[in-house]
Amino acid sequence: MLQVRTGPDQLWDIDYRSGGPITVNGQAFEWDLAALGDGCYHILYAGKSFAAELLSVEYQTKTLVLKLNGQRMELQAKDRFDLLLDKLGMSNTAASKVNELKAPMPGLIVDIRVSQGQVVQKGDPLLVLEAMKMENILKAPGEGTISAIKVNLRDNVTKGQVLIQFS
Structure with missing residues (x-):
């Protein structure tokens, strides 16, 4: 189950x-999705055609x-765990x-896009990470001060690698 906010x-x-x-x-959702490559898709839903392009994730x-x-x-999007944390008042x-x-x-x-201090x-x-020909803007998860930037421009990074530290 997901809860998705579009506005x-x-x-x-x-x-x-x-x-x-x-x-x-609660209503059945029947659609046809075709991947066109490079984050582009063609969608058919309820007799209508849609062009979709994924810009960032x-x-x-x-x-x-x-x-x-x-x-x-x-x-x-919020999954069931996010919704539970919201309900318990723990998300922030x-x-x-x-x-x-x-x-x-x-x-x-x-x-x-940031500097130390x-x-x-x-x-x-904070940063733009290119993965699978898509640019992903990584944003600050909370308020804070940048204490260290652990990567340089054009660095290849691995999943889970520390990019920025906050104080």
Whole structure:
């Protein structure tokens, strides 16, 4: 089960189970998806054709940015664990105690947008990681001060490698 926010008041409950039908807000969701390569897709849904391009993915915050028929759209997903933390009032506590940013996947550092000693707010862009021909903007998981940048421009990084430390 995922809860996906596509706008300030647009919330979608998506249920997907292995081998079962996908439902959106309790209704069966039947679609045809064809990968065209380089993050581009063709979608057929309810007799309509859609062109989709995946612009960026942030695995830490579970945020996708895509272009759907030329219109930019940001999607924020929460899985059952995120929803449970929200219900228990623990979601902000976990994010504010992060001391480092790790690479969510292997890739190449193509841009560093911060410097040591800089104060950042939650969601501020820190680095751009290129993986599988897609640029992923890695953002600050919480408020803090950059105490160390552990990578350089054009460095190849591995999944889980520490990229930035916070104080």
